[in-house]
Amino acid sequence: MRAKALPMAGITTATTTDKKKVEVFDSEEALAASLAKYTADLSEKFCQERGCFTVVLSGGSLIKSLRKLLEPPYIDSIEWSKWHVLWVDERVVPKDHIDSNYKLAYDGFLAQLPILPGNVYAINDALSAEGAADDYETCLKHLVNIKVIEASPLSGCPKFDLMLLGMGPDGHVASLFPGHHLCNEKEKWVTCIKDSPKPPPERITFTFPVINSSAYIALVVCGAGKADAVQRALGKDQHAADLLPVQMVSPEGELKWFLDKDAASKL
Numbered sequence: 001m002r003a004k005a006l007p008m009a010g011i012t013t014a015t016t017t018d019k020k021k022v023e024v025f026d027s028e029e030a031l032a033a034s035l036a037k038y039t040a041d042l043s044e045k046f047c048q049e050r051g052c053f054t055v056v057l058s059g060g061s062l063i064k065s066l067r068k069l070l071e072p073p074y075i076d077s078i079e080w081s082k083w084h085v086l087w088v089d090e091r092v093v094p095k096d097h098i099d100s101n102y103k104l105a106y107d108g109f110l111a112q113l114p115i116l117p118g119n120v121y122a123i124n125d126a127l128s129a130e131g132a133a134d135d136y137e138t139c140l141k142h143l144v145n146i147k148v149i150e151a152s153p154l155s156g157c158p159k160f161d162l163m164l165l166g167m168g169p170d171g172h173v174a175s176l177f178p179g180h181h182l183c184n185e186k187e188k189w190v191t192c193i194k195d196s197p198k199p200p201p202e203r204i205t206f207t208f209p210v211i212n213s214s215a216y217i218a219l220v221v222c223g224a225g226k227a228d229a230v231q232r233a234l235g236k237d238q239h240a241a242d243l244l245p246v247q248m249v250s251p252e253g254e255l256k257w258f259l260d261k262d263a264a265s266k267l
């Protein structure tokens, strides 16, 4: 698998292998435009192939980077009624709390789209962290049983069509933080953390077996504050020891990095 450089409009650099692609954009604006096209193309592919499209959201700046989907041509062309929306992680707070990833996505994205309310799967905010994680795992099992979510023939885990991940400056993804034992969880699909270094401390999160069963993962990373972690993950000096969580992202399908030039400045 040799990496090759691809010249593309509005993109400073693009490298690709069979399963891993990296694109660096001159601006977050150009990144958002490309992310919208990527998502829309996958939506069309999966709606045609499976009759539905399962999309997993993160919290953080990702939601703003999805804004171009709210504009023509995508707002009118995407088959929104076939979308099923879930969260890779959620903070254990009420759904109308300022820290809620559901609220962030609803206010900034979902409220403006004709996605069926029954196809939006928020965590149960009436439960404890453990209860909410178990309840969300039960929800995933149900969606796999009724074939809304595919099952991975390799891992037996849910195989989401598209997972949209952000990354923290420390290299965390979802609520899986560097050095935390939850990064090595192999049995559970969904688990909880009560000592998250990024506030708020209580969260639920998908585990790596589920994340890495995905058909497509987009890793969306902007800003100079992320440059060190990006360098560790994609730079020349790779060490197998002490992997950052972002380095443990390795889906069955395709992984595509969307970087702005500040995030890529140390590559």
Ligand SMILES: O=C(O)[C@H](O)[C@@H](O)[C@H](O)[C@H](O)COP(=O)(O)O
Pocket: 058, 059, 060, 061, 062, 089, 090, 091, 101, 165, 166, 167, 168, 169, 172, 173, 174, 175, 198
């Ligand atoms: O709930 C969360 O905190 C997230 O899901 C988290 O994993 C986020 O995606 C990263 O921290 C990046 O966030 P930013 O893009 O805002 O830096």
